[in-house]
Amino acid sequence: MVASLVPPPQFDDATFETYQADAAYPSQQHAKDQLIAFARGQVEQPRGGLFRRAKKVEPMKPGVYLDGGFGVGKTHLLASIYHAMPARRKYFGSFIEYTALVGALGYQNTVKLFLGSDLLCIDEFELDDPGDTMVMTRLLGELVASGTRLAATSNTPPNALGEGRFAAQDFLREIHAMSDSFQTIRIDGTDYRQRAVDGAAAVLDPAAYEQQITAAAASRAVSDDGFGTLIAHLAKVHPSRYIRLIDGIGMIGLRDVEQLQDQSAALRFVAFIDRAYDAQVPIRATGRPLSDVFGEEMLAGGYRKKYLRAISRLIALTTAA
Numbered sequence: 001m002v003a004s005l006v007p008p009p010q011f012d013d014a015t016f017e018t019y020q021a022d023a024a025y026p027s028q029q030h031a032k033d034q035l036i037a038f039a040r041g042q043v044e045q046p047r048g049g050l051f052r053r054a055k056k057v058e059p060m061k062p063g064v065y066l067d068g069g070f071g072v073g074k075t076h077l078l079a080s081i082y083h084a085m086p087a088r089r090k091y092f093g094s095f096i097e098y099t100a101l102v103g104a105l106g107y108q109n110t111v112k113l114f115l116g117s118d119l120l121c122i123d124e125f126e127l128d129d130p131g132d133t134m135v136m137t138r139l140l141g142e143l144v145a146s147g148t149r150l151a152a153t154s155n156t157p158p159n160a161l162g163e164g165r166f167a168a169q170d171f172l173r174e175i176h177a178m179s180d181s182f183q184t185i186r187i188d189g190t191d192y193r194q195r196a197v198d199g200a201a202a203v204l205d206p207a208a209y210e211q212q213i214t215a216a217a218a219s220r221a222v223s224d225d226g227f228g229t230l231i232a233h234l235a236k237v238h239p240s241r242y243i244r245l246i247d248g249i250g251m252i253g254l255r256d257v258e259q260l261q262d263q264s265a266a267l268r269f270v271a272f273i274d275r276a277y278d279a280q281v282p283i284r285a286t287g288r289p290l291s292d293v294f295g296e297e298m299l300a301g302g303y304r305k306k307y308l309r310a311i312s313r314l315i316a317l318t319t320a321a
Contacts, residue, residue, distance in 0.1 A: 100240030220250025
């Protein structure tokens with residue numbers, strides 16, 4: 001589990017140079033510049049002239065929080081920090097991976113494991129589980145006290161307003177004991193995954209599905225399951241282990257997709273899609289478009305942001321080669 005705490009394969013080569021800031025949203029370039037300084041561990045001090053004092057620059061905090069909507073490149077920037085920082089011990093993982101580690105090793109052993117590390121990157125800090133949030137806040141507090149630097153993104157808590165676009169106040173409120181340790185960096189923008197694709201996940205008829213699955217199976221491992229079968233199986237596996245379900249899989253096939261009726265099943269499916277997206281495994285499906293699996297009631301509820309992010313990723317994966 002510890003060995004897997006590195007950026008997802010799609011971000012193996014993520015750098016600040018490959019992050020393409022959108023000129024229509026100046027905050028993207030500003031965030032990039034700030035994070036480059038954070039990764040270097042210092043802010044360049046303006047030089048003073050002969051009779052002019054250099055402008056005082058506030059020291060950077062030990063943590064940065066990337067505040068923006070889904071699809072604006074937060075994970076790319078988070079991975080760029082990881083790759084750019086010259087650290088001997090650094091870790092990158094999702095919130096659920098860190099909490100799963102606490103569950104497997106126990107709190108004190110997890111503290112010992114990370115104590116003295118140089119950098120901890122936390123993607124999608126979950127704010128809708130008070131217990132896990134409290135455990136992580138306590139863990140981060142102990143690590144910062146030992147010199148560890150932090151970089152994080154987060155989701156929004158249930159019933160948060162604003163379509164999940166900016167969650168800084170929610171994040172700082174939930175981790176109040178650590179809020180003074182984080183500098184908020186806002187990133188505006190539109191979801192890059194939907195800039196070049198239609199607003200619905202691609203769906204195949206049975207014949208086309210069989211053809212594509214068979215063709216893909218000739219060169220890589222392919223899964224071929226009924227949608228209901230997958231949903232039932234996810235209920236029997238802890239979300240921290242979903243990554244193992246797609247280990248070595250080159251394409252995911254889902255037959256007879258239906259709209260989900262149970263919120264717990266829907267959230268498990270979101271976690272599964274997050275792992276599939278991290279691994280960049282394309283999906284082929286029949287039945288209902290996967291972008292329609294979350295009903296109107298779910299999209300109007302407290303987990304709206306999670307579902308919208310999943311829809312964005314499903315559109316991307318079903319149109320990927």
